[in-house]
Amino acid sequence: MAKQSRGLIAYHVGVTALTLGSVLNVGLLFLKQGNYAVEMAIANGLLAIFAMDYLVRLIITKNRKIFLIQSAFDLLGIIPLHPVFAFFRLARLVRLIRFHHLFWRLGISGKWTKAYHRFIYQTGFIYLFSISVAIIVLSAFLFSLTEKQSLADSLWWAITTATTVGYGDETPHTAFGKIIASFLMVGGIGFIGLLTSTITDFIADRASQSATAQEMQQQTDITALLTKIDTLTGKVDQLQNQLDRLEKSTPKK
Template identity: 70%
Template sequence: MAKRRPRLIVYHVGVTLLTLISVGTVLLLLMGWGNATVEMTIINSLLVVFAIDYVTRLVLTRNRKIFLVQSAFDLLGIIPLHPVFAFFRLGRLVRLIRYHHLFWRLRINSKWTRAYHQFIYKTGFIYLFSFSVTIIVISAFLFSLTEKQSLASALWWAITTATTVGYGDETPHTAFGKIIASVLMIGGVGFIGLLTSTISGFFTARGQQMAASQEDHEQADLDQLLAKIETLSTKVDDLQRQLEATTRQKKE
């Protein structure tokens, strides 16, 4: 284990650097800075690297079910429909930070990481999000084939359709394309609706927990204040009795 540890750290550092390079390159491409041809070459090359890395880890892992759940964002990060999917690779960095306990080592409060874990896994967000993206991606790919559209345009159509925005700039014209649209409308809207309710439910529950915690804290402060007031009243009464006793002694 001691021999593998340095290799693991080098591997994780390499993954971090490649992730930052891929995300930075996509940002440059989206903002129109630099040479688009060179940027697309870098993006496609890193896509192949991350795809090989994902397949290798999937083959070597002992529990593929847990791996598929925990690495859902990694799978989304190797979807070749659009370079913007590279942003999902940032989820890998969050897991690496938690794996090496960097927040604890830097003495940073870990409440954020616990909240992130509860939101992603315990609420089922990762499952709903993965299903929603899968439906959108498959629909976009099939729409691109049947309607002879670019993958970027097909993805834009799938997103606007699934979210019920429907700008109308991209519409199906073939019978098969209309079937795809119908399936996306039923399945995609249902999963996205569940996704939205999961997000709102999580934040509502968190708000109620924070409010209840604040009320308990305020009640504890109030009880402590009342106890101090009672102690102070007792001392004042004792002082008054001593003063009265001293006054009587002087009179005598």
């Protein structure tokens, strides 16, 4: 058991190092620092490693449905369309932090971690986000094949189309490309609208809960203050009664 625990910790440390290394490598690619060919080779190598890791975990897991839900960002992190998808691998670090209770060990676990879990899973954000990204990625891939565009340009086109920005720098010219664009406009915009609505509803609900909690606290404080006033009034009345009895018992001169 101890060896298994040490092996698991070593595995998680390795995953953490590879994740941070992949994100750093993508940052260097965007900043155009270093040798581009070497950095792309590193990015592709890390992509292969994370893809194999994902497949192995998918095979050995006991509940694949739960695994697919909890590892949705891991799947996005191995999409080979663009190196920027490596940033989705950071979600793995969040789960490792929760797995080892690092926030609790550091004494910083609290309401915000519960709010994060509630926002990601209980509101359905993870499902809508995964479906939205899947639609965009699939549309970009098909657009790249039909329009003979690079994957990066196709992904840019899919994002601007799904978000209704539509700069017009990339447009479909073939019949299949226009069909793909039509499906993306209908499906992508619908799911992105639901995604936006989920975020706004969560923020509004949190604000409402905060206001309600503040009102309840104020009501509690007022009730406590009134109780103290009643107690003080009762004591004053008792003191007054004692004074009255004392005056009556005192003989007049």
